[in-house]
Amino acid sequence: MSCMVELDNIDKVRMREDGTRMDVLRHVSLRFAAAGITVLIGPSGCGKTTLLRLVNRLEDPSAGRILVNGVDVAGLDPLQLRQTVVLVPQKPFMFAGSVLQNLQHPFVLRKQTPPSANDPLWIQSLAGVDLSDQLLSQQAASLSLGQQQRVGLARALLCDPEVVLLDEPTSALDRPASDRFATTLRTLCRQRQTSFVVVTHDLWFAERVADQVVFLSDGYVKELGSADQIFGAPQTEELRNFLMYPAAKGDGA
Numbered sequence: 698m699s700c701m702v703e704l705d706n707i708d709k710v711r712m713r714e715d716g717t718r719m720d721v722l723r724h725v726s727l728r729f730a731a732a733g734i735t736v737l738i739g740p741s742g743c744g745k746t747t748l749l750r751l752v753n754r755l756e757d758p759s760a761g762r763i764l765v766n767g768v769d770v771a772g773l774d775p776l777q778l779r780q781t782v783v784l785v786p787q788k789p790f791m792f793a794g795s796v797l798q799n800l801q802h803p804f805v806l807r808k809q810t811p812p813s814a815n816d817p818l819w820i821q822s823l824a825g826v827d828l829s830d831q832l833l834s835q836q837a838a839s840l841s842l843g844q845q846q847r848v849g850l851a852r853a854l855l856c857d858p859e860v861v862l863l864d865e866p867t868s869a870l871d872r873p874a875s876d877r878f879a880t881t882l883r884t885l886c887r888q889r890q891t892s893f894v895v896v897t898h899d900l901w902f903a904e905r906v907a908d909q910v911v912f913l914s915d916g917y918v919k920e921l922g923s924a925d926q927i928f929g930a931p932q933t934e935e936l937r938n939f940l941m942y943p944a945a946k947g948d949g950a
């Protein structure tokens with residue numbers, strides 16, 4: 698069954714160290730594509746990662762509601778929510794131990810049997826992120842950032858969640874690997890009805906993978922549409938400028 702996630706008039710306010718107010722997200726109302734891929738783009742600091750964190754309840758909104766299948770997440774146990782809605786940060790946490798132990802960790806925590814190496818989900822999850830069997834015995838903490846990202850992605854996919862929130866998943870992948878990853882996401886949407894929400898500065902990947910693209914700027918949803926609409930016919934000067942100069946995101950994030 699595909700999962701419906703809706704943001705209803707979300708505000709997120711943070712306080713700066715000097716006590717001044719920062720409006721990180723403002724009146725954000727969105728419905729993520731069920732069994733589809735929503736991509737969030739926008740300048741550095743516009744609130745993309747914050748939005749993912751709110752859906753996963755790592756933080757709570759200052760106002761508004763987030764609904765998963767019609768249920769307000771504010772009333773849900775965050776740990777239970779995170780079994781359905783998984784967040785993969787840009788730098789996933791690696792537990793002490795091998796890659797194999799890291800992949801099995803969520804199942805061990807829940808006292809469940811991890812999928813075996815010939816389970817189609819295991820094969821699809823590892824192959825889809827180019828994680829070779831040779832890496833399984835290595836210490837996870839000794840891997841490169843790109844390899845750790847792939848372990849984090851595979852670990853999330855193995856849990857077969859309904860919604861996966863991905864923060865910059867291709868930032869350490871080369872072009873062929875990110876193309877294969879795009880294919881994996883499309884396959885999982887189709888075969889498992891998984892919904893993905895992807896934050897990325899990789900506009901090539903965004904255009905290739907998105908069912909729906911959200912352009913955020915200064916905490917507002919400025920444009921929303923299909924990849925064809927957003928990349929082919931941007932409506933605002935701001936989006937046109939962003940698409941021409943996506944790398945001008947300030948801090949190299």
Ligand SMILES: Nc1ncnc2c1ncn2[C@@H]1O[C@H](COP(=O)(O)OP(=O)(O)OP(=O)(O)O)[C@@H](O)[C@H]1O
Binds near residue numbers: 719740742743747950
């Ligand atoms: N833990 C935090 N404490 C205080 N301010 C924060 C924190 N995390 C983010 N911010 C601020 O909130 C705003 C939104 O940050 P966020 O990380 O959501 O932006 P982003 O669009 O994901 O940026 P990027 O593309 O650079 O990753 C920024 O001004 C940022 O400095």
